[in-house]
Amino acid sequence: MRRLLLVLLAIVALLPADAGAAKKIQVVTTIPDLADMTRKVAGDLADVSSIATGVEDIHAVPMKPKFAVLLNRADVVILMGLEAEHAFLPALLDASRNPKIRRDAPGYIDASVYVPVLEVPTRLDRSLGDQHPMGNPHINLDPVRGKSMVRAIADGLARNFPEHASTFQKNAAAYTKELDAAIARWQQEAAPLKGKKLVSYHPDLIYFVERFGLEAFGTIEMRPGIDPTPSHVADLIERMRQAKVEIVVRERHYPAGLAETVAKATGAKLVELPAMVGGVPEADNYIAFIDYNIRTLVKAATGG
Amino acid sequence: MHPSAAVWIRRIIASALGMLLTVAPFPAPAQQPPGDAQLRQELDAVKEQLRRVEQQMRQQEELIRRLTPGAPPVAAPPATPGAPGVAAPARPAPAPPMTVDVEELRRMILADIQPQLTAANKTFASQFNPAIGFIVDSVFSHSRENKSNFEFRSGEIGISASVDPFARAYAIINGTPDGVAVEEAAIVTTALPWGFTVKGGRFFAEFGRLSTFHDHDLPFVNRPLVLDQFIGGESQADGVEVNWLAPTPQYLALTLGAYNKIGAANDRVDNRIPRDISEFTFLGRMHTAFSLTDSLGIDLGLSDAYTPEVRSEALKARNVFGADFTVRYAPLSQAAYRGFVWGSEFLVNHESRPGITPTEESPNQIFRVRDAFGGYSYLEARLTRRYYPGVLFEYVQDIDRPASRTWALSPYFTIWASEFQRLRLQYTRLEASLPARTDDQFFLQWTIIMGSHAHSFRDR
Numbered sequence: 078m079r080r081l082l083l084v085l086l087a088i089v090a091l092l093p094a095d096a097g098a099a100k101k102i103q104v105v106t107t108i109p110d111l112a113d114m115t116r117k118v119a120g121d122l123a124d125v126s127s128i129a130t131g132v133e134d135i136h137a138v139p140m141k142p143k144f145a146v147l148l149n150r151a152d153v154v155i156l157m158g159l160e161a162e163h164a165f166l167p168a169l170l171d172a173s174r175n176p177k178i179r180r181d182a183p184g185y186i187d188a189s190v191y192v193p194v195l196e197v198p199t200r201l202d203r204s205l206g207d208q209h210p211m212g213n214p215h216i217n218l219d220p221v222r223g224k225s226m227v228r229a230i231a232d233g234l235a236r237n238f239p240e241h242a243s244t245f246q247k248n249a250a251a252y253t254k255e256l257d258a259a260i261a262r263w264q265q266e267a268a269p270l271k272g273k274k275l276v277s278y279h280p281d282l283i284y285f286v287e288r289f290g291l292e293a294f295g296t297i298e299m300r301p302g303i304d305p306t307p308s309h310v311a312d313l314i315e316r317m318r319q320a321k322v323e324i325v326v327r328e329r330h331y332p333a334g335l336a337e338t339v340a341k342a343t344g345a346k347l348v349e350l351p352a353m354v355g356g357v358p359e360a361d362n363y364i365a366f367i368d369y370n371i372r373t374l375v376k377a378a379t380g381g
Numbered sequence: 382m383h384p385s386a387a388v389w390i391r392r393i394i395a396s397a398l399g400m401l402l403t404v405a406p407f408p409a410p411a412q413q414p415p416g417d418a419q420l421r422q423e424l425d426a427v428k429e430q431l432r433r434v435e436q437q438m439r440q441q442e443e444l445i446r447r448l449t450p451g452a453p454p455v456a457a458p459p460a461t462p463g464a465p466g467v468a469a470p471a472r473p474a475p476a477p478p479m480t481v482d483v484e485e486l487r488r489m490i491l492a493d494i495q496p497q498l499t500a501a502n503k504t505f506a507s508q509f510n511p512a513i514g515f516i517v518d519s520v521f522s523h524s525r526e527n528k529s530n531f532e533f534r535s536g537e538i539g540i541s542a543s544v545d546p547f548a549r550a551y552a553i554i555n556g557t558p559d560g561v562a563v564e565e566a567a568i569v570t571t572a573l574p575w576g577f578t579v580k581g582g583r584f585f586a587e588f589g590r591l592s593t594f595h596d597h598d599l600p601f602v603n604r605p606l607v608l609d610q611f612i613g614g615e616s617q618a619d620g621v622e623v624n625w626l627a628p629t630p631q632y633l634a635l636t637l638g639a640y641n642k643i644g645a646a647n648d649r650v651d652n653r654i655p656r657d658i659s660e661f662t663f664l665g666r667m668h669t670a671f672s673l674t675d676s677l678g679i680d681l682g683l684s685d686a687y688t689p690e691v692r693s694e695a696l697k698a699r700n701v702f703g704a705d706f707t708v709r710y711a712p713l714s715q716a717a718y719r720g721f722v723w724g725s726e727f728l729v730n731h732e733s734r735p736g737i738t739p740t741e742e743s744p745n746q747i748f749r750v751r752d753a754f755g756g757y758s759y760l761e762a763r764l765t766r767r768y769y770p771g772v773l774f775e776y777v778q779d780i781d782r783p784a785s786r787t788w789a790l791s792p793y794f795t796i797w798a799s800e801f802q803r804l805r806l807q808y809t810r811l812e813a814s815l816p817a818r819t820d821d822q823f824f825l826q827w828t829i830i831m832g833s834h835a836h837s838f839r840d841r
Contacts, residue, residue: 137717142632142670172838176572
């Protein structure tokens with residue numbers, strides 16, 4: 078019995094010291110892009126943490142027990158949705174034992190609900206790779222869809238905390254205005270990219286490509302989530318040569334070697350891009366992230 | 382213009398305006414005769430209203446044009462010919478190019494049709510069927526002692542779904558050459574407060590780490606010897622388990638459970654017959670984890686399974702204690718391509734076991750307390766998304782004769798064709814004492830997953 082008491086005392090000692098202090102809204106987001114947007118929308122009303130730091134592959138974020146603790150204390154979880162976080166979020170939500178943020182609970186805020194989705198499969202078959210049944214989930218790379226994500230975040234927070242709804246909507250409107258100005262600028266800056274053909278490692282740039290007028294020519298992966306075979310690489314190189322593809326993008330969480338080989342064999346420029354905020358030190362917020370990607374691509378496309 | 386003509390024109394306009402004003406939505410002082418200034422003001426208001434209507438029409442036409450794929454640009458509406466002798470009114474300046482938020486439009490349309498789409502989906506009763514996956518696990522084995530065999534190990538159906546807002550459930554039904562069995566069928570609460578979950582039914586009890594893995598999920602071909610001998614293979618148990626995530630900044634999960642028995646192959650306890658409470662197996666487990674760096678973490682677990690009275694052992698007590706630790710290295714930016722797992726478990730079995738065989742002179746079975754120890758440790762590297770080499774070391778003492786020991790060393794190599802198909806090659810060198818024996822074993826395992834799959838926190 079004495080041992081049991083000691084264990085209980087130790088647990089009590091580990092309890093957070095600020096348990097009784099005035100509580101901010103505890104928000105956990107899956108990726109830093111959503112964390113940045115949420116900070117803009119919620120301002121000082123929320124403490125915002127992100128599970129991923131930004132350098133990870135969103136399909137392979139390591140599940141750490143500390144994330145279960147984080148989610149256990151969350152008032153809301155904000156995710157990109159479209160099953161992008163399938164590899165880690167459902168299991169972490171189970172482990173968190175937090176009914177407030179289970180799927181379809183009010184605290185489960187899906188940032189993709191207002192986003193028009195591309196590449197929704199017409200046929201589901203594993204021979205086609207790791208398909209996302211709801212469509213390509215990499216919506217964060219398109220700033221216009223980013224605005225829709227901001228709106229979904231504001232609406233989701235307002236649903237959970239109606240007393241702050243006007244603040245969320247006002248902040249979201251201000252941030253959207255900021256994004257609108259940036260988008261107008263990006264459209265001009267990205268003009269040299271129009272019509273350029275691009276090969277990426279994974280099909281995660283399609284929203285970016287659509288927005289800024291590039292052409293997604295193919296991927297180094299033979300199918301989404303399936304590493305390439307030598308014959309796929311040979312075929313890709315041949316087709317790239319014929320089509321005069323000028324840019325190979327290696328998302329920074331994919332291996333460098335193969336992308337370098339493909340770029341060298343085709344004479345294309347190799348560009349390394351982050352897929353999330355925080356993927357490179359310069360991309361420390363959402364606007365800086367899109368800025369970085371556009372400037373890096375433009376530099377490559379114009380031979381800078 | 383002649384003054385009289387101007388007066389006539391003014392009168393005509395005034396009459397037209399009078400008619401319009403009777404239906405116009407803005408208030409008009411009907412009691413007083415309209416003066417020139419007022420007429421002019423009202424005329425301006427009507428003009429403004431007409432301009433707005435025209436603009437709305439243009440916007441609608443533009444919307445229709447944009448929403449119609451391949452539609453040609455809208456032609457400007459023809460100008461209304463002026464009345465003879467009356468100068469045609471100047472055409473309003475063309476409206477500036479309208480900026481339509483396409484995303485907003487799409488959203489509005491989706492919002493309109495989504496309820497119908499959703500309702501249509503829900504008319505199919507199958508929409509509520511659980512997620513289903515099927516796993517095939519087959520092994521070719523060759524050993525000096527046991528010759529060669531193509532072994533169909535299992536065809537396993539896994540199903541899972543939410544039950545209601547308060548629980549989810551899952552079942553694993555396993556077909557093997559010995560028949561079909563329900564390996565797991567469990568209900569798990571989802572809505573309890575304060576970090577609690579309760580699990581009931583048949584499931585794998587939370588003892589240690591790899592005893593909670595299904596055979597095909599193990600990082601190597603066979604379950605470690607110590608788990609086979611001390612637990613009885615998978616920690617399958619019929620019972621109830623309460624799990625609590627402590628509300629502390631440090632991850633700490635505690636589990637308490639009560640079961641008929643633990644171990645799918647533990648045939649010392651008959652699962653089918655009722656028993657005294659004292660014959661249940663009670664479990665306690667503590668699991669914590671530390672992140673040493675962003676890429677490096679360690680999990681620690683302590684488990685204890687206590688059975689106060691084992692009927693087949695003359696109601697003697699049995700206690701199995703386990704300690705497990707797992708070190709994981711996964712560089713954040715390359716977690717799918719690089720890293721390693723070093724996993725180890727150590728178990729102590731403490732119980733009274735039959736000693737000397739009864740004879741006529743001493744007919745009573747004599748029991749002696751035996752402590753047997755065993756463990757395993759494996760290191761598995763992730764070289765690419767496909768190639769995972771590893772090595773497993775095992776050691777176990779016999780429960781009845783701790784002096785009888787078995788060692789095994791198993792290098793293995795796993796190739797993941799994709800997340801859903803795996804080939805594994807393994808060699809095992811086995812050495813045992815009392816009686817002394819050695820064996821060399823080769824395995825080639827081929828495992829596939831069809832259909833639904835989930836990444837579980839426990840099996841990570």
